[in-house]
Amino acid sequence: MPLTRDEDIAELLRTTRTIAMIGASDRPDRPSYGVMRYLQSRGYRVIPVNPQITGEHVHGEYVWRELSQIGEPIDMVDIFRRPQAAGEAVDEAIAAGAKSVWLQIGVVNHEAAARAEAAGLKVVMDRCPKIDIPRLGVPPVSDS
Numbered sequence: 001m002p003l004t005r006d007e008d009i010a011e012l013l014r015t016t017r018t019i020a021m022i023g024a025s026d027r028p029d030r031p032s033y034g035v036m037r038y039l040q041s042r043g044y045r046v047i048p049v050n051p052q053i054t055g056e057h058v059h060g061e062y063v064w065r066e067l068s069q070i071g072e073p074i075d076m077v078d079i080f081r082r083p084q085a086a087g088e089a090v091d092e093a094i095a096a097g098a099k100s101v102w103l104q105i106g107v108v109n110h111e112a113a114a115r116a117e118a119a120g121l122k123v124v125m126d127r128c129p130k131i132d133i134p135r136l137g138v139p140p141v142s143d144s
Contacts, residue, residue, distance in 0.1 A: 002113050002123040010136040012100055012122055013129060016075040017045060017141060020067055020098070022089045023080030024048030026058045031104070031128075032080040033058070038130045039078075043141030047074070067096040074098045078129065079107055087112040094119040104128055
């Protein structure tokens with residue numbers, strides 16, 4: 001089952017450092033643009049993934065085509081994709097060795113969530129960290 005208890009979601013956010021964002025956008029009117037900026041302001045390293053803008057930079061970070069190219073440990077994969085496309089993103093997260101997947105508000109894919117959990121990943125679905133971090137009082141990321 002995806003995480004639903006506030007305590008579990010807060011703990012996941014407290015222990016996460018590096019987030020790969022699938023569906024990151026360079027367009028200020030897109031939700032992923034603002035969420036990425038917010039997560040960076042809270043001390044998270046956010047690595048954008050979007051094949052349509054590969055090689056560009058969003059908020060100072062190089063945009064990768066796919067997760068497998070990143071080549072460094074990923075704690076969480078934040079998925080800004082349609083529910084039908086979330087399954088592929090979850091499969092990439094599993095293959096990349098991510099510790100968790102976060103499906104954004106409106107992204108509900110129970111089959112993909114079940115695959116992630118079966119592979120040992122924690123799952124949050126139909127929520128947004130930009131909303132949950134202040135609501136849960138999660139402190140900024142520190143180096144300790």
